[in-house]
Amino acid sequence: MKNIYKLVTFLILLITSNTYAQLPSINFCDNFDSYVGGLPPFTTGDPVAETSPNWNSWDELMNGSVAPFIDDCEVSATEFYSAPNCLHIIDQTGIGGPQDILLMFDNTPNITIANINTLMTPYVSGVLTYSHMMKVVSGKTAYFNFQAENTPGVQWALEVNLDALGGMVMTNTSGTNFSASYPNGQWFEIKFVIDLSMNNWEVFIDNVSQGSFANTINQISSIDLFPNANSEFWVDDVCYDYQPAMLDPLNAQISTIDAITGLVGQQKEPIVNIRNFGQSPITSFDVTVDYNGSQVTENVTGLNLASLQTYQVNFSNQITLATGTLPVTAYIYNINGGLIQNTADDTLSISVTGTYAAPGKIVIGEEGTGTWCSWCPRGAVAMNWMDEKYYGYWQGIAVHNNDPMVNTDYDVGIGALTSGYPSGLVDRGSDIDPSNFEVDFLQRIGINPKATMNAGAIIDGNKMKVSLTMNVNQTIGSNHKLACILVEDSVTGQGPNYYQSNAYSGGANGSLIDVDGTDWANKPSNVPDYMMVYRHVARGIAPSFNGQTLTQFYQTGDIETICYEFNIDPSWDLNQMHIVGMLIDNTGRINNGSSQSYAEALSSGWVDCSSSTEAINLEGPEHNNIQAFPNPANNTLYIDNLPEDVSSIKIFNIEGKLVLDAGINSVLDISKIKEGMYQLKITTINKLEINRKIVKN
Secondary structure, X not given: OOOOOEEOOOOEEEEOOEEEEOOOOEEEEEOOOOOOOEEOOOEOOOEHHHHOOOEEEHHHHHHOOOOOOOOOOEEEOOOOOOOOOEEEEEOOOOOOOOOOEEEEOOOOOOOOOOOHHHOOOOEOOOEXXXXXXXXXXXOOEEEEEEEOOOOOOOOEEEEEEEOOOOEEEEEOOOXXXXXXXXXXXXXXXXXXXXXXXXXEEEEEEOOEEEEEEOOOOOOEOEEEEOOOOOXXXXXXXXXXXXXXXXXXXXXXXXXXXXXXXXXXXXXXXXXXXXXXXXXXXXXXXXXXXEEOOEEEEEEEOOOOEOOOOEEEEEOOOOEEOOOEEEEEEEEEEOHHHOOOOOOOOOEEEEEEEEEOOOOOOOEEEEEEXXXXXXXXHHHHHHHHHHHHHHEOOEEEEEEEOOOOOOOHHHHHHHXXXXXXXXXXXXXXXXXXXXXXXXXXXXXXOOOOOOEEEEEEEEEEOOEEEEEEEEEEOOOEOOOXXXXXXXXXXXXXXXXXXXXXXXXXXXXXXXXXXXXXXXXXXXXXXXXXXXXXXXXXXXXXXXXXXXXXXXXXXXXXOOEEEEEEEEEOOOOOOHHHEEEEEEEEOOOOOEEEEEEEEHHHHHHHXXXXXXXXXXXXXXXXHHHOOOEEEOOOEOOEEEEEOOOOOEEEEEEEEOOOOEEEEOOOOOEEEOOOOOOEEEEEEEEEOOOOEEEEEEEEO
């Protein structure tokens, strides 16, 4: 197979009562030329994970499967860089996979799930050099990643995506981001020189450096080759070389500084990670952070930090973010009372940008969620962290789907703009994962708003009357809209429909830390109702998801007030209610938002308007048993458990246009309605609105 190993016998050094083990050097290469290469339709190539003692399949190391592996990759002779063979990796499903093979950076042969925890990997120090030849089919994409742990799927150290136009982006879930380019449609060498000791990952294309970066996940165990959707590529001449670090007797190292983001004027507590990169234990040190001409220092004592262990220093003193991009520099000194140490790695700098916040700007974040959705705790946690970091500049709205907190109009509206659950929109921009809320927020907060808004409110029987007053800062032209939303915090309920499904339970999918320090990994897979408090819940939206069109032009200094009415369900807690305004521009994006608590709006006072817009609200719990079936429906729609106090039954399209006025009937002829998604609206004599989402086939 032309697999070449070089193993340098490791040295054991005894330092007082501690044992320091020097890892071995390892070299390995595989050019796939001694396997049987496939030439379809005449011959089938060797499956590399089944044939080689060095390659594994993902399913093998994740689930303990045995050969033949469902995700193996056959050696191919249809293309090569060094004759006659290479690996051919291709999306065979249209959505990626099933090929998924791993090369562990360890010389142990025949690695299985039984011995995977005995390997020298993952490496946390030393220098790993990895390279392979690669050819991406013209117009296709490619993908591979480096795993941070021996067991695959625990943590991705780095994901590498190569697009069809020659662009390459490297990321991970902890904020690392690096871009480069490559020659699509031709063979090239990609090489990584990864200095784990100094946290410097350098990328080369055809032996030309593309730059380097510090990785927030600075450890490595294996490479994983996997085809994403639309991927097709060849890999040849795979090589890696690992050279272990030589540790000094005493060396405290600044390993990383956590990324600092925020708005100009905000105060932030730095987090600096210290690694014992020496042989002797570290018992004390001082660390100072220098930013914009000021310094903060932490004195750390009482430690027993062993070799290669890390310690996180959470500063109690704050730095105040300034305008522009400035360096934050951390340095460590006074190790173990001032003993002499290696000073080559005791200083580290990162760049921090203070983001300008436009006066009066509030960014709106909308999240599609549901109690049934096992990944949706990620969205809830993201919302909570945005509140924690950017209160007063950010207003989150949780739009529930198919649970007791659903708002049909809002659910249908956001569903047309998102691709799944959880999903998020920032100022009605592109569909993103809620974990990326902060990135989009920082891009939107500096946009000067065309107007600011303030809500006033009054209770009239079972209605809340809201006046939304708009103060114009810039000219507002045609096709701008206003919308008003009720958002309730601290919502609780009883019964299984209030249980929150939780994919993070048990920790197999990693930790999910909320702002109060709780980890969703420690919660059950179906979090019971008594443990759940739902925040940012959308209770009503007026007049629709798209808002009410403003019928005139406005100039700077103009003031406009529009009124709305919301039917109040007695189960709602008005003390936990916020009234949110949205100014939506002519592209459908939210130009600005507003947010006042109910108490603040009550204090501001309601301003009477010449007309008001009825809101689309959640119905009360006594109407939860109304059913519309079949759903989807073809020609006839039946309504079960129709209440006696109904005054009208109507069907609207997703744009809010009336398509059928059914009078008061439990059997509806919908044969003349076009296929699509609609809203069934049942109104009572008390003007309570019950909404159901229906689909016409």
